[in-house]
Amino acid sequence: MIRFDAVSKHYPDGTRAVDDLSFEAPTGQITVLVGPSGCGKTTSLRMINRMIKPTGGRIWIDDQDTAQMDEAQLRRGIGYVIQHAGLFPHRTIVANIATVPMLLGWDKHKAEARALELLERVGLPPSFAKRYPAQLSGGQQQRVGVARALAADPPVMLMDEPFSAVDPVVREQLQDEFLRLQGDLGKTIVFVTHDIEEAIKLGDQVAVLRGGGNLAQLSDPAHLLAHPVDDFVADFVGRDRGYRALSFQESPQFPLAPEPSVPLGAAPAQAAAAARDGWVLVTDEARRPLGWIEPARIMAPIRPEMLQRGGTVATAGGPLRNALDAALSSPSRRGVIVDDQGALLGTVRAYEVLAEIEGRARPELDQADVEGSGLQPAAEPPG
Amino acid sequence: MTWFREHFADVLSLAGQHAYLAGVPLVLGLLIALPLGWVACRYRALYPFLIIGTGLLYTIPSLALFIMLPLLLPTKILDPRNVVVAMTIYSVALLVRTVADGLGSVPDAVNQSATAMGYKRVRRFTSVELPLAVPVISAGLRVAAVSNVSIVSVATLIGVSQLGSLFTDGFSRAFLDPIIVGVVACVLLALLFDLAILGVTRLATPWQRAGKASA
Numbered sequence: 001m002i003r004f005d006a007v008s009k010h011y012p013d014g015t016r017a018v019d020d021l022s023f024e025a026p027t028g029q030i031t032v033l034v035g036p037s038g039c040g041k042t043t044s045l046r047m048i049n050r051m052i053k054p055t056g057g058r059i060w061i062d063d064q065d066t067a068q069m070d071e072a073q074l075r076r077g078i079g080y081v082i083q084h085a086g087l088f089p090h091r092t093i094v095a096n097i098a099t100v101p102m103l104l105g106w107d108k109h110k111a112e113a114r115a116l117e118l119l120e121r122v123g124l125p126p127s128f129a130k131r132y133p134a135q136l137s138g139g140q141q142q143r144v145g146v147a148r149a150l151a152a153d154p155p156v157m158l159m160d161e162p163f164s165a166v167d168p169v170v171r172e173q174l175q176d177e178f179l180r181l182q183g184d185l186g187k188t189i190v191f192v193t194h195d196i197e198e199a200i201k202l203g204d205q206v207a208v209l210r211g212g213g214n215l216a217q218l219s220d221p222a223h224l225l226a227h228p229v230d231d232f233v234a235d236f237v238g239r240d241r242g243y244r245a246l247s248f249q250e251s252p253q254f255p256l257a258p259e260p261s262v263p264l265g266a267a268p269a270q271a272a273a274a275a276r277d278g279w280v281l282v283t284d285e286a287r288r289p290l291g292w293i294e295p296a297r298i299m300a301p302i303r304p305e306m307l308q309r310g311g312t313v314a315t316a317g318g319p320l321r322n323a324l325d326a327a328l329s330s331p332s333r334r335g336v337i338v339d340d341q342g343a344l345l346g347t348v349r350a351y352e353v354l355a356e357i358e359g360r361a362r363p364e365l366d367q368a369d370v371e372g373s374g375l376q377p378a379a380e381p382p383g
Numbered sequence: 384m385t386w387f388r389e390h391f392a393d394v395l396s397l398a399g400q401h402a403y404l405a406g407v408p409l410v411l412g413l414l415i416a417l418p419l420g421w422v423a424c425r426y427r428a429l430y431p432f433l434i435i436g437t438g439l440l441y442t443i444p445s446l447a448l449f450i451m452l453p454l455l456l457p458t459k460i461l462d463p464r465n466v467v468v469a470m471t472i473y474s475v476a477l478l479v480r481t482v483a484d485g486l487g488s489v490p491d492a493v494n495q496s497a498t499a500m501g502y503k504r505v506r507r508f509t510s511v512e513l514p515l516a517v518p519v520i521s522a523g524l525r526v527a528a529v530s531n532v533s534i535v536s537v538a539t540l541i542g543v544s545q546l547g548s549l550f551t552d553g554f555s556r557a558f559l560d561p562i563i564v565g566v567v568a569c570v571l572l573a574l575l576f577d578l579a580i581l582g583v584t585r586l587a588t589p590w591q592r593a594g595k596a597s598a
Contacts, residue, residue: 049499076501086496090514090590099500132593148500158499 001027001062002048002156002188008056009043009213017043018213020057025205027062027155028186032203034193035236040213041192045158048190049078061156076100079149079157079187083165085141087133093119093144094129100152111151118147123177139170146178150185159191163198175201196237200225200244208233222248246321251314252356254323256337256346264290266302271295279332282307287343289313292331313338316345324353386560394549398568401545404466404538405531406576411467412474413482413524419475420482421508434480441476445469445537466538473534474527481523485516518591521584528576532569546572 002025009018018040025031033041046052048059050071059066066074087096097115102108116129122143133141142162149157163171163178179202182189193199199206200221208216208224210232217229225245228234238244260274261283272295274280282290282302291307298306311330314322316337327335327350334347387394416437423433452458452465489512497511536547549565552558585592 051495051499072501072503074501075499078499080496080499082492082496082499084492086490086492088493088497088511088515089490090511090588103501132590134590135593 001025001060002031002190003060004044004057005060006057007044007047007054007059009040009047009052010055016212018047018054021209021213021215022057023207023215023218025188025190027188029204030182030189030191030202032191032193032199032206033209034196034199034203034206035209035216036211037194039209039211041194041209042160044209044213045160045190045192048156048158049075049080072103076103076152077154077156079152079154081142081145081149081157081159081162083161084138085133085145085162087141087144087148089133092130092132093124093136096133096144097147097151099148100154104152114151115147118150119144121150121181122147139166139174142166142174143177146181155188157187157189159189161193162191164193164195171198178202197244200237200247208236243321243324246324246357247319249320249357249360251317251320251323251353253316254337254348254352254356256316256348257334259334259336259344259347261287261289261344262302264302264304268295268298268300271298271302277332279334281332281336281344281347283344286341288341289336289338289344311336313342315340320353320357323348324350324357327353386558387564390561390564394546394564394568397544397546397548398572400463401532401535401547401569402572402575404463404470404535404543404545405528405572408467408470408474409524409528409531409576411471412478412527413520415471415475416478416482417513419479421486423479423483424486430483434483437476437479439476440472443472445473445534446540448472449538449541461542463538463543465541466535466543470531470535474531477527477530478520478523481520481527482516485519485523486512488519489515514587517584517587521580524580525577528580529573532573532576536565536569 004021004023007018007021008016010016021040021044023031033044035041043052047054048061048066050066054067061074088099091099094112094115097118098106098111101111101114106114116126119126119129124140124143124147128136128140128144133144136144142165145162149159163174166174175198191199191202193202203221205218205220206224207218210216216236217224217233219227222245224233225237225241225248228237228241259281260276261281262271262274264282264284266282271280271293275295278294278296279292280295282293284290289311290304291309292311293302293307308331311332312322312326313336314326316339323335323337325335326337327333327348330336330347332347334349335353337345337348339345419433419437423430448469449465450460452468453460453462456465456468458464493511493515494507497507502511535545536550538545539547539551546565546568549561549568553560553562553565
């Protein structure tokens with residue numbers, strides 16, 4: 001557990017980077033600090049490992065006051081990941097990962113063995129061990145950055161926009177793998193981002209900061225989307241929050257319509273016979289959906305490049321958002337639902353998903369009414 | 384060429400002396416410039432003072448320095464150590480800026496992450512900052528090496544022998560051969576220094592070539 005107790009950072013010129021900030025980052029959870037640039041989120045993060053010294057208040061890790069600890073010892077016990085990874089360009093990947101174990105005085109072989117284990121853990125091949133950072137892509141470097149932070153198995157990790165500098169596809173992969181890793185490791189993580197989408201995806205709880213390091217709201221993502229405490233937070237969480245909130249609601253067992261499908265290479269006549277409303281789904285041997293096709297428009301057996309791939313697929317029992325998106329994005333208007341292996345189960349229509357949403361009580365509303373939004377910080381004066 | 388063949392052993396010994404007088408100060412100068420450069424880089428307010436201050440040393444005419452040093456040091460006028468000290472001063476003059484800029488070229492993110500990993504100041508300097516500053520420092524060293532090889536020849540005028548002695552010898556006898564041999568030997572020596580520095584730099588920076596190979 002990391003606890004901010006009335007922490008401030010005022011600079012001599014009068015700038016207040018962080019002002020009287022108090023909150024708790026619970027053990028084994030991801031706490032995301034999010035806010036516009038200049039809101040003091042990075043300053044707050046760096047005060048935890050004392051890269052920046054607070055001018056007021058205290059920061060506790062479990063029951064230890066960080067100000068009383070030896071700085072180097074404190075930092076060796078905290079994993080740290082930054083944008084662009086900040087790897088040491090002159091050291092091989094394995095040496096980079098082994099940095100903290102070596103600083104802690106581990107035996108060299110033990111440190112290297114640990115580094116190789118982590119290399120695998122973050123999904124990189126052992127052949128990367130002897131390469132230098134410049135030989136890796138941005139996404140790969142970022143994985144090494146995560147491995148390096150984990151090397152000495154610290155209970156606490158600080159992450160400063162670790163995934164912002166990579167392209168969107170890689171970012172999403174890294175986020176998913178990060179969540180999977182955290183599921184196994186259960187570190188106490190403080191994560192800084194300016195991207196509310198990322199905050200909501202990764203955070204067990206999200207702290208929205210406004211200029212000058214003021215905590216505007218601290219709550220779990222679903223509650224944050226449903227109940228922004230004021231206009232600032234409402235603006236910051238953005239327009240699509242009703243839609244995004246569906247990410248936190250599981251789909252029920254929809255009454256799936258059976259969907260006929262044809263394989264690649266099927267003749268136009270075969271496809272036409274199977275089509276409903278002019279569209280037919282094409283699947284591979286394992287019945288995984290590949291794309292939609294309009295048999296009326298094809299003259300030859302189905303080839304991959306003929307497929308309409310615009311439709312997303314949703315996993316049965318996954319978030320309602322995915323089911324709705326599958327229906328909305330499907331060229332046939334039939335949303336494809338698959339099982340855990342990705343094999344076709346059937347289709348669902350947008351109105352069926354909407355009916356489910358309409359019919360649902362909004363549990364987060366009840367929670368707010370009963371608890372009086374107990375997760376929020378001391379009430380801000382309105383306006 | 385006949386002259387060269389007859390005096391080959393002499394030329395070789397003069398070249399050895401020359402290499403010593405130019406090379407040892409280079410190493411000493413680097414050792415002195417490292418902490419000064421670190422201070423200039425770490426405390427930005429001191430940077431201009433240190434850089435201009437040490438840079439000014441380079442403008443002292445070498446002959447004046449060679450003659451003045453025995454007055455300041457407990458050395459005799461003919462002592463080669465005067466030359467070593469003078470050349471060290473010139474090396475420092477050239478290298479402080481190089482070291483400061485080399486350390487300044489280390490990316491901020493790398494320094495930040497080194498600190499965040501729990502490096503203490505001295506170890507961070509020796510195992511992160513210095514290795515990364517090697518390419519820039521090496522470029523400065525090459526300049527200083529060539530400059531040293533050239534300036535040392537002036538020491539002939541205070542009676543310390545090295546390749547420069549060939550110039551005065553040739554001049555006093557109006558005989559061109561030793562002068563030409565001396566110039567060629569100086570150039571070769573400078574080239575040798577350059578190659579040696581390049582070689583050491585290559586060994587110390589395998590990561591630089593790896594980076595380029597993939598780019």
